[in-house]
């Protein structure tokens with residue numbers, strides 16, 4: 001098969017959509033005013049910013065005044081957790097989360113634990129799902145926040161967010177969700193799902209990098225992480241990223257408008273990829289077979305090193321990831337794969353292929369044709385594989 005380049009790391013980041021780029025271009029060039037300025041160029045920028053806010057609000061079932069722009073998804077997560085911890089400390093210092101959160105949540109919770117907060121990390125089953133009974137049992141008098149991600153960035157598992165929201169609402173506890181993998185890919189509605197705080201990042205749905213949003217339910221006060229000029233209604237100081245906000249709005253609108261069609265197309269390609277790659281001996285799918293993101297196909301292959309797979313695939317023209325991109329500098333296997341019960345040595349052989357609506361059937365053909373021989377080649381050099389074969393005979 002003819003060599004090509006296939007980008008299969010859309011859970012890591014995505015290419016900017018043409019629609020988003022076109023929408024941003026005027027604000028990167030001639031229309032560069034500061035939205036805080038009172039002269040016409042400033043007012044023009046302000047108008048674009050507020051229009052972007054309204055578009056983003058509509059895409060998630062929120063009101064414009066509930067949308068706060070941030071510098072990235074990580075900032076939105078930090079702000080939600082640190083802000084609620086601070087403002088609710090008088091009611092208690094207990095927070096419930098899960099054992100499969102992104103580091104932007106888990107490392108922030110670790111920092112809060114050092115300051116005297118108590119964190120309960122709910123376990124997950126073999127598919128990466130929390131149990132609603134565990135959640136109910138973990139709730140205490142002093143619980144101030146439940147923070148559970150909507151969809152997992154490594155294995156794609158989608159949590160029962162609406163059910164979690166209903167429990168939180170009934171018990172009078174705030175609910176934050178890191179929906180960074182979900183927004184733009186599956187339907188999200190903060191009203192219907194009883195979400196009080198939700199983190200979003202534009203670059204995961206073909207918007208620009210360095211652009212996030214924290215949705216904060218009306219009436220809820222979250223003290224600012226950044227103080228200064230008082231932008232974003234005194235909640236997040238710093239000159240607003242107008243082109244970023246405009247690009248994010250264009251990308252979210254495009255994603256939501258085309259969601260039904262994209263989900264159908266992407267899910268079919270994902271399932272073909274899963275079906276074919278599970279023909280590799282000693283392979284398994286990670287994450288839930290059905291409750292998973294349309295674009296995420298994640299696996300473990302025994303007796304292969306994830307890192308070696310990623311580098312060899314790169315040479316073959318494929319961009320993929322192993323474990324979480326952020327922890328790829330560490331030798332420990334991913335906390336998510338350990339949380340779903342995989343033994344260390346198996347978790348080391350993880351491969352995540354994440355596709356989206358820009359992926360073609362030809363790209364899938366190439367992945368299916370290229371990946372199995374790469375695994376075979378790497379196994380042929382592995383002493384572990386030799387042991388495995390001997391053990392079988």
Ligand SMILES: *Cc1c(COP(=O)(O)O)cnc(C)c1O
Nearest residue numbers: 072073074102104153180181201
């Ligand atoms: C990418 C990602 C983040 C971090 O977002 P940034 O915009 O890169 O800071 C946080 N949580 C999840 C689930 C993610 O996928």
